Amino acid sequence: xxxxxxxxxxxxxxxxxxxxxxxxxxxxxxxxxxxxxxxxxxxxxxxxxxxxxxxxxxxxxxxxxxxxxxxxxxxxxxxxxxxxxxxxxxxxxxxxxxxxxxxxxxxxxxxxxxxxxxxxxxxxxxxxxxxxxxxxxxxxxxxxxxxxxxxxxxxxxxxxxxxxxxxxxxxxxxxxxxxxxxxxxxxxxxxxxxxxxxxxxxxxxxxxxxxxxxxxxxxxxxxxxxxxxxxxxxxxxxxxxxxxxxxxxxxxxxxxxxxxxxxxxxxxxxxxxxxxxxxxxxxxxxxxxxxxxxxxxxxxxxxxxxxxxxxxxxxxxxxxxxxxxxxxxxxxxxxxxxxxxxxxxxxxxxxxxxxxxxxxxxxxxxxxxxxxxxxxxxxxxxxxxxxxxxxxxxxxxxxxxxxxxxxxxxxxxxxxxxxxxxxxxxxxxxxxxxxxxxxxxxxxxxxxxxxxxxxxxxxxxxxxxxxxxxxxxxxxxxxxxxxxxxxxxxxxxxxxxxxxxxxxxxxxxxxxxxxxxxxxxxxxxxxxxxxxxxxxxxxxxxxxxxxxxxxxxxxxxxxxxxxxxxxxxxxxxxxxxxxxxxxxxxxxxxxxxxxxxxxxxxxxxxxxxxxxxxxxxxxxxxxxxxxxxxxxxxxxxxxxxxxxxxxxxxxxxxxxxxxxxxxxxxxxxxxxxxxxxxxxxxxxxxxxxxxxxxxxxxxxxxxxxxxxxxxxxxxxxxxxxxxxxxxxxxxxxxxxxxxxxxxxxxxxxxxxxxxxxxxxxxxxxxxxxxxxxxxxxxxxxxxxxxxxxxxxxxxxxxxxxxxxxxxxxxxxxxxxxxxxxxxxxxxxxxxxxxxxxxxxxxxxxxxxxxxxxxxxxxxxxxxxxxxxxxxxxxxxxxxxxxxxxxxxxxxxxxxxxxxxxxxxxxxxxxxxxxxxxxxxxxxxxxxxxxxxxxxxxxxxxxx
Numbered sequence: 001x002x003x004x005x006x007x008x009x010x011x012x013x014x015x016x017x018x019x020x021x022x023x024x025x026x027x028x029x030x031x032x033x034x035x036x037x038x039x040x041x042x043x044x045x046x047x048x049x050x051x052x053x054x055x056x057x058x059x060x061x062x063x064x065x066x067x068x069x070x071x072x073x074x075x076x077x078x079x080x081x082x083x084x085x086x087x088x089x090x091x092x093x094x095x096x097x098x099x100x101x102x103x104x105x106x107x108x109x110x111x112x113x114x115x116x117x118x119x120x121x122x123x124x125x126x127x128x129x130x131x132x133x134x135x136x137x138x139x140x141x142x143x144x145x146x147x148x149x150x151x152x153x154x155x156x157x158x159x160x161x162x163x164x165x166x167x168x169x170x171x172x173x174x175x176x177x178x179x180x181x182x183x184x185x186x187x188x189x190x191x192x193x194x195x196x197x198x199x200x201x202x203x204x205x206x207x208x209x210x211x212x213x214x215x216x217x218x219x220x221x222x223x224x225x226x227x228x229x230x231x232x233x234x235x236x237x238x239x240x241x242x243x244x245x246x247x248x249x250x251x252x253x254x255x256x257x258x259x260x261x262x263x264x265x266x267x268x269x270x271x272x273x274x275x276x277x278x279x280x281x282x283x284x285x286x287x288x289x290x291x292x293x294x295x296x297x298x299x300x301x302x303x304x305x306x307x308x309x310x311x312x313x314x315x316x317x318x319x320x321x322x323x324x325x326x327x328x329x330x331x332x333x334x335x336x337x338x339x340x341x342x343x344x345x346x347x348x349x350x351x352x353x354x355x356x357x358x359x360x361x362x363x364x365x366x367x368x369x370x371x372x373x374x375x376x377x378x379x380x381x382x383x384x385x386x387x388x389x390x391x392x393x394x395x396x397x398x399x400x401x402x403x404x405x406x407x408x409x410x411x412x413x414x415x416x417x418x419x420x421x422x423x424x425x426x427x428x429x430x431x432x433x434x435x436x437x438x439x440x441x442x443x444x445x446x447x448x449x450x451x452x453x454x455x456x457x458x459x460x461x462x463x464x465x466x467x468x469x470x471x472x473x474x475x476x477x478x479x480x481x482x483x484x485x486x487x488x489x490x491x492x493x494x495x496x497x498x499x500x501x502x503x504x505x506x507x508x509x510x511x512x513x514x515x516x517x518x519x520x521x522x523x524x525x526x527x528x529x530x531x532x533x534x535x536x537x538x539x540x541x542x543x544x545x546x547x548x549x550x551x552x553x554x555x556x557x558x559x560x561x562x563x564x565x566x567x568x569x570x571x572x573x574x575x576x577x578x579x580x581x582x583x584x585x586x587x588x589x590x591x592x593x594x595x596x597x598x599x600x601x602x603x604x605x606x607x608x609x610x611x612x613x614x615x616x617x618x619x620x621x622x623x624x625x626x627x628x629x630x631x632x633x634x635x636x637x638x639x640x641x642x643x644x645x646x647x648x649x650x651x652x653x654x655x656x657x658x659x660x661x662x663x664x665x666x667x668x669x670x671x672x673x674x675x676x677x678x679x680x681x682x683x684x685x686x687x688x689x690x691x692x693x694x695x696x697x698x699x700x701x702x703x704x705x706x707x708x709x710x711x712x713x714x715x716x717x718x719x720x721x722x723x724x725x726x727x728x729x730x731x732x733x734x735x736x737x738x739x740x741x742x743x744x745x746x747x748x749x750x751x752x753x754x755x756x757x758x759x760x761x762x763x764x765x766x767x768x769x770x771x772x773x774x775x776x777x778x779x780x781x782x783x784x785x786x787x788x789x790x791x792x793x794x795x796x797x798x799x800x801x802x803x804x805x806x807x808x809x810x811x812x813x814x815x816x817x818x819x820x821x822x823x824x825x826x827x828x829x830x831x832x833x834x835x836x837x838x839x840x841x842x843x844x845x846x847x848x849x850x851x852x853x854x855x856x857x858x859x860x861x862x863x864x865x866x867x868x869x870x871x872x873x874x875x876x877x878x879x880x881x882x883x884x885x886x887x888x889x890x891x892x893x894x895x896x897x898x899x900x901x902x903x904x905x906x907x908x909x910x911x912x913x914x915x916x917x918x919x920x921x922x923x924x925x926x927x928x929x930x931x932x933x934x935x936x937x938x939x940x941x942x943x
Contacts, residue, residue: 054123057088057132058139062114064106064134064143071143073116074135077126081133081142084358087197088132089117108689120375124152141517181294181378192374193364195336196353198372201226205326205367206304211287214246215298216338217377221428222352223247223341225301228322229333230261232658236333236361237756238264242322244285244305246299247341254290255345256301258283259653262318266430268470268565275346281309281320294378327481328367336362340428342567343465349415349431359479393424394523395668395739399437400445400452401576402583406443409544410456410561411435411535412569413509416526417519427465427568434458434561434570435509438535440523441571444561445583446551454547457502458563459484466499466570482559483549500564504545507534522668522740551575552589604638612748613733615642622715622725622754629695629714635723635754636712637663641735644702645745647709650677650732651721655749658684660732661721665700665709667739669818672698672711677752685741692720707735726755772831777921779824784914787817811871818868825861828854855921860917861912867903877897 003021021565063073076085090106116132118124133145186192190202190213199216200461227243229236238261248258258276267274277283287302307321314320325332337350355362394416399405413435415421421429424441433441434456446452454460460482468476468485473494481487481498489497515529534540561570574583609616619638626634639649650662656675664685665672674693678684687693698711715723723729734747791813798806831855873897892900 001407008739023739031058044645054125055118057116057118058126059114059116059132059146060110062112062395064109069132075116075118075122075127075130076131076133077130079131079147081135081145082358083136083870084360085131085133086119086122087118089392090114107111108691110691121373124148128152128475144218179375179380181296181380182307182722183291183293183298184376184378187213187345189370190372191368191370192372195226195355196360197339197351198377199224200377200708201336201364202374203364203366204370205305206302209302210324210326210366211296211300211302211746211930212244213300215296215377218297218338218352219245220286221340222297222338223347224297225259225335225337225339225347225350227259227335229323229335230318230482232322232332232334234333236335236356236363238335238709240318241335242319243301243839244301245341246288246290246301247295247345248290248292248299249345251824252292254288256285256288256299257345258285258321260314260318260320262316264465266348266566273347274314276309276320279314281306281312284308284321286734294380296378315397324366328369329365330367331363331365333363334362342424342428348428348568351415351417351429351431377692392419392525392669394419394440394441396442396523398445398583398824399439399442400573401450402445405437405451406450408436408455409533409535409541410454410458411507411509413440413503413514413530414438414511415530416523417516419519419523419526421568425568425571429568430566432569434563436561438527438532440527443571444573446573446575447578448551448553448577448582451548451550454543454549454561455544456547456561457504457506457545458561459500459502460547460549460559460561461485461571462556462559464560465563466560466568466933467565467567468500470564470567484547485564485835502545502547503730504543505540507532507537509534522742524740541658547893605940606634607752608874609748609750611734613641613750616640617732617734618733618752620752620754623712625710628712633711633715633725634696634712635715635725637710639709639733641707641709641733641746642705643735643745644705644707644737644739645737646739646741647676647700648732648734648744649709650734651723652730652732652749653721655702655732657729658746659734661688662732663695663698663709663713664741665698665711666741667700667702667707670700672700672709674713692717720921724754769831772827772834776824776827778822779827780914780921781918783817783820783824784911784918787813787820788911788914791817792911813873814868818864821861825857828857853906853917856913856917856920860910860914863906863913867906867910870899870903870906872902 001021032705073088073090074081074085075088076082078084083650118127127148129150130148132148134143135141135145136143165343186202187204190204192200192202199218200216202213202215203212212226214226216224217924218224223245224247225243227241230240231237238761241261243259243261244256245259246254250257258281259273260279260281261273263272265272267278270279277282285301285306287300291298291300303324305324305326307323309321310323312320322399335355337354338352339350339354342347342348350905356827397403399408411434412432414435415429416430417425420440421427421433436444437440439652459466461468461479462482463479468479468481471479473496473563476495477490477499482502484502486499486501487495487497488499489495510531512529512531515526518526518529519771555575556751557575559573559575561573562777563569576583579636604619604621607618609618617640619640621636623629623634623636625631627633639647641647644667646664646668648662648664650657650660652660658679660677662675662677662685663672664675672695674688674695676686676688678686694714694717696712700707700709702708713723715725730749730751732747732749734744736742737745791810794801794806794809794813801809875893
């Protein structure tokens with residue numbers, strides 16, 4: 001009572017709407033049967049649905065939009081789903097009993113009953129008090145869960161399993177039995193344990209050796225790593241670990257290396273994650289072989305139980321090799337990882353998966369009785385999992401000559417996940433990268449003859465990968481350091497001496513709790529999740545290494561900034577001549593000719609949009625019985641807007657943004673999708689479920705000065721607003737200020753008769769906050785266009801007014817003006833919060849003068865209050881013998897004279913600023929609501 005019921009996103013703390021619960025309510029006397037948490041907990045009371053067994057659950061009226069990129073049913077001992085849970089197989093309706101996040105994720109469901117089977121070796125009793133959820137393990141996101149009661153009555157009798165029946169080497173899918181692919185079968189005499197849902201380890205004690213097989217569904221250029229923890233008796237620990245890393249080279253050969261780990265970094269000068277041979281130790285791996293089939297990679301090797309380098313230590317004092325216990329009953333903690341391999345065969349950051357990612361330690365009993373606990377990863381007749389297309393890299397601005405920057409500050413931070421270093425450069429990443437002036441590895445542009453300052457401990461080079469220190473003397477001859485490294489000893493055989501004096505403290509950004517989920521968003525969203533507090537640390541700034549650099553005619557056109565000790569941390573620098581035009585960021589798609597009526601066909605209607613959409617052109621055509629859409633009617637739209645930005649076209653019933661349905665094209669990714677517009681904030685703009693993504697021939701392309709959105713949409717689709725072919729329809733069009741989805745820069749609603757009537761009226765629905773903005777504008781205009789000028793005039797014309805009257809007018813009108821200013825400010829804050837929801841940024845500096853209205857408003861409020869308080873606390877004049885006696889300047893104190901000058905300067909300054917502010921407000925208001933009356937409103941104000 002007195003609380004609220006809301007739709008709430010716990011992951012990001014966002015409220016999508018709430019209803020307040022009164023402090024007093026009248027509770028009905030009768031009791032309504034509960035559907036979700038009623039008794040009994042062990043049965044499904046829906047028609048003839050049969051009871052559950054101890055291994056099978058059924059979900060009634062199951063709805064899921066299918067948007068999770070790697071979502072599965074997830075059973076957990078915790079009431080709130082976590083990475084400590086397990087995948088539960090989805091049976092009827094079958095998704096192939098999918099349990100592999102690299103394979104088929106859960107499809108969308110719009111009701112019905114879904115059967116779920118618990119993992120092998122478990123029953124419902126193992127999860128009492130826990131939860132069953134739809135969970136995306138890749139990003140740790142929960143799409144909804146049901147809590148399992150602490151006690152359940154398990155039905156007698158056993159229900160036949162669909163996904164985990166016998167025999168263990170086959171899976172029953174409907175009436176067809178799928179035979180396990182040979183590569184996915186555990187050899188006789190081998191143990192097998194799953195390390196995650198798509199990576200398994202098999203092993204066998206063979207005398208004094210251990211035979212190992214690593215099998216996984218991995219992509220080309222990925223390594224599989226497995227070994228003993230650095231703390232084998234107590235926990236999973238990377239430092240001091242003894243592991244083996246294997247991959248398949250481009251020539252198809254297996255490359256397997258014995259690895260030691262004495263620090264969490266790339267191998268450099270014998271420290272880091274290094275092959276034993278690089279530290280001068282023995283490689284204990286033998287009998288290497290490999291196999292690739294059915295989408296799986298299998299690597300076999302042998303290693304001794306007691307290694308040859310048992311007493312050896314790395315340069316940092318960590319153990320190089322560890323003993324593998326072979327006696328039964330000894331739990332030994334392990335490490336494992338999946339990640340990209342470098343061009344020289346060294347493992348880079350384990351950004352795919354790794355042990356203890358979920359916070360849980362991993363251990364094995366190497367000497368146990370043989371047991372195969374692995375589910376097959378491939379079947380002879382199974383459908384191979386789809387391969388996902390790589391995501392485009394984050395779009396960042398050019399830095400340097402392109403924007404007038406001559407000073408560069410470099411920090412270290414995470415490499416950006418799927419849209420980060422590898423997507424940007426095409427090179428494998430260690431997991432960290434340079435951030436220049438707050439941007440992840442931006443491309444720099446330098447002009448010959450201009451001096452630039454780098455506050456960084458790196459060097460400039462013609463090498464694409466860097467890492468000069470780890471090159472052999474002969475390899476260094478193939479690289480030319482441009483700045484930051486000075487060669488001291490070079491012969492025909494190699495570079496044997498060099499000086500790299502740029503050292504200093506480095507600010508290291510770190511990830512936050514929401515960073516993983518933001519990897520698929522825009523760079524600004526990703527960067528906002530990082531902890532960048534060290535960027536303001538004066539001790540780091542003051543001691544930063546400084547590298548001045550002036551490119552000249554000998555400097556190559558393309559160079560790179562990189563770390564001396566590690567590879568693949570930096571990116572590209574483009575050097576241009578002194579008289580060349582500035583480099584600009586290329587369009588996100590190849591430039592194309594703008595579609596016009598002659599090119600798209602004479603049957604297209606061409607409409608020039610007006611008002612806020614001035615300069616945009618709408619081309620459309622109704623396609624009756626469209627063969628491309630199985631004979632149903634469709635609408636083809638080609639919308640060209642006069643800028644480079646995201647573009648949206650929406651169908652509305654009343655001209656309001658909410659609720660409507662839109663087609664939005666994002667040039668950053670080239671993706672065009674259908675969206676539900678549920679709220680005016682960005683969080684409320686949500687892609688429709690995959691099943692509703694039915695657009696035909698959709699694209700978004702850009703030229704140097706425009707963006708073109710093209711698509712064909714079915715007119716009448718179930719659950720969506722209908723477009724009527726022979727009647728007038730209400731549409732909205734909008735575009736942003738950048739290529740990533742954000743608040744619109746221009747937007748308007750209008751009507752179009754698709755029967756050939758062309759553009760109809762511009763639709764200006766009464767916006768929910770229009771009255772608030774009107775009140776804001778009227779109060780500000782009265783305060784600064786009427787009251788304050790009268791107060792100022794009373795002071796300037798005091799000699800024409802009776803004694804004391806001018807001061808009373810001046811004070812009263814100014815105080816009233818400040819009061820109205822505070823009221824106008826409060827209304828604006830409330831209106832913005834309502835307009836933009838949780839995405840609102842009240843006083844963030846804006847790009848344009850019109851949008852600067854927000855920041856100037858805050859300044860006006862502060863200065864107005866300060867000016868009013870200054871008037872109330874002014875230094876007083878000397879006492880007068882009578883009321884009519886004048887006070888001469890030489891009778892005033894010095895403080896009084898200074899105050900009078902300051903009061904007048906501040907007064908006139910704020911009045912001028914406020915007139916400019918009112919002008920900006922009028923321009924902004926009429927840009928949204930009344931384009932044709934801006935001049936009239938400005939004239940009325942100044943008149």
